[in-house]
Amino acid sequence: QKEVEQNSGPLSVPEGAIASLNCTYSDRVSQSFFWYRQYSGKSPELIMSIYSNGDKEDGRFTAQLNKASQYVSLLIRDSQPSDSATYLCAVTGTYKYIFGTGTRLKVLA
């Protein structure tokens, strides 16, 4: 079992819809959780971090964390074609980050 798992996609959503991206992790002592966006040919860009159970909102993005179930999700409201990218989930207990392989999101105009 991989330490951080994501559905590779592609996840296709129409413009204006909510995109829901999910990630599960295996290490129960994980403390910090991150979502990165990576456009093709570019480097990962941090978009959200979450450290405690519940929801964290930042603009059109909402990260949700459930440590008991060991999953973290990212909701993108009012999806735009510019949101089309690969979204990487990252988990860390100390300084060693474990990245998922990413979910490719396609927002259809």
Add this chain to the structure above:
Amino acid sequence: DARVTQTPRHKVTEMGQEVTMRCQPILGHNTVFWYRQTMMQGLELLAYFRNRAPLDDSGMPKDRFSAEMPDATLATLKIQPSEPRDSAVYFCASLTGATSHEQYFGPGTRLTVT
């Protein structure tokens, strides 16, 4: 604005040659990571440093890869000798380590070994 820089951005070399990649972390960031990304394996951690000391390099092939931080503003990743399977994008990332666990990535070095 503060950002991680990497050189070179692209490198094409022949098998057996030495390759050196350089990274300048964000000023004040005390933890530096080296990653390799391929389509097949995704983003793999190769090594990381805190306050210039290597903390973990278990992800690196030890016989050919080496990573160092000669000073707080420079991290290097060296491959000698290079092999075609080393072809990938190599990213450097840094974080403050003091108040945040948020990592910031450089633009990457795209390495092609022929």
